[in-house]
Amino acid sequence: GTGSVTATPEANDVEYLAPVTIGGQTLNLDFDSGSSDLWVFNSQLSSKATKGHTIYDPTQSNSFALMQGASFEISYGDGSGAAGNVGTDTVDIGGATVTAQAVELATAVSQSFVEDPNNNGLLGLAFSTINTVQPQQQKTFFDNVMSSLAEPLFTADLRAQAVGAYEFGQVDTSKFTGAMTWVPVNNTQGFWQFTSESFAVDGGAAQTSTAGAQAIADTGTTLMLADSAVATAYYAQVDGAVDDQTQGGFTFPCAATLPDLQIDVGGTMATVKGTDINFAQVDDATCFGGLQATTAGLQIYGDIFFKSNFVAFNGGNNSLGFAQH
Numbered sequence: 374g375t376g377s378v379t380a381t382p383e384a385n386d387v388e389y390l391a392p393v394t395i396g397g398q399t400l401n402l403d404f405d406s407g408s409s410d411l412w413v414f415n416s417q418l419s420s421k422a423t424k425g426h427t428i429y430d431p432t433q434s435n436s437f438a439l440m441q442g443a444s445f446e447i448s449y450g451d452g453s454g455a456a457g458n459v460g461t462d463t464v465d466i467g468g469a470t471v472t473a474q475a476v477e478l479a480t481a482v483s484q485s486f487v488e489d490p491n492n493n494g495l496l497g498l499a500f501s502t503i504n505t506v507q508p509q510q511q512k513t514f515f516d517n518v519m520s521s522l523a524e525p526l527f528t529a530d531l532r533a534q535a536v537g538a539y540e541f542g543q544v545d546t547s548k549f550t551g552a553m554t555w556v557p558v559n560n561t562q563g564f565w566q567f568t569s570e571s572f573a574v575d576g577g578a579a580q581t582s583t584a585g586a587q588a589i590a591d592t593g594t595t596l597m598l599a600d601s602a603v604a605t606a607y608y609a610q611v612d613g614a615v616d617d618q619t620q621g622g623f624t625f626p627c628a629a630t631l632p633d634l635q636i637d638v639g640g641t642m643a644t645v646k647g648t649d650i651n652f653a654q655v656d657d658a659t660c661f662g663g664l665q666a667t668t669a670g671l672q673i674y675g676d677i678f679f680k681s682n683f684v685a686f687n688g689g690n691n692s693l694g695f696a697q698h
């Protein structure tokens with residue numbers, strides 16, 4: 374089978390929410406290819422924590438079962454996190470269904486989640502080897518549904534300030550232009566990880582960022598966090614751009630025309646459009662860049678990358694497909 378749901382951006386495309394039906398109750402969740410837990414806002418949380426949110430109430434589902442003695446605790450790259458207990462229920466995403474999916478019920482969530490009323494939980498789409506449930510690690514929705522899909526893959530079609538889609542089981546070739554390039558994925562760290570060691574700015578000469586550098590495809594991260602060599606060389610081509618640590622990174626005059634970035638994805642150059650690298654206005658004339666430097670060894674290609682690239686995640690042969698859209 375297949376399944377298809379809308380992916381709706383919040384303001385400034387900070388994150389993309391998609392509807393998921395759990396035991397007959399539909400919540401908008403943040404689909405996250407950079408983590409592997411499915412957790413939800415639920416009736417165990419305080420009314421203060423759930424104010425403005427849609428919650429899942431396991432007592433109202435006739436297919437819920439508590440997973441005795443199981444718990445989860447997750448922290449994300451941006452410092453946010455959640456923890457709680459675990460059950461199973463029927464989870465349906467646009468028609469693709471898993472009957473006994475582990476659904477993690479937060480009893481504590483970090484303030485950034487409380488303050489984001491559009492976000493009612495996360496649906497992890499990375500590899501199950503980094504799921505945090507103890508004492509028995511649980512499988513992701515994708516792992517569980519894969520064998521029932523027409524093709525063992527899901528795709529992300531995220532758009533700048535427009536509604537896109539997540540699809541399970543098929544690559545909708547009408548959603549992108551040109552050829553799709555497939556590259557190998559190294560999942561030893563549990564991520565959709567690939568080699569990314571060169572770049573070019575505005576179609577200029579290819580430059581090496583870091584030999585052997587790695588990156589992950591992460592729909593759960595807002596920005597594109599690349600090697601500092603990439604970010605520095607990119608903004609050097611933007612008049613008035615500065616690395617302003619008081620703003621948290623590279624800013625530039627909003628009137629500037631941003632160049633395109635070509636970035637290595639598994640040996641083939643992908644393009645991130647300059648227009649997609651303008652993230653948000655920070656004051657009347659200054660804008661904050663969607664491309665920023667990471668000091669960690671691993672580069673994280675978040676939603677900024679996806680706005681220019683339609684991406685297919687193939688769990689059948691551990692490969693990643695990308696195409697311009």
Ligand SMILES: O=C(CCCl)NNC1=[NH+]CCN1
Pocket residue numbers: 405407408448449450451453591593594673
């Ligand atoms: O945690 C990460 C980075 C993995 Cl290296 N991505 N996913 C996510 N979810 C919420 C914030 N960020």
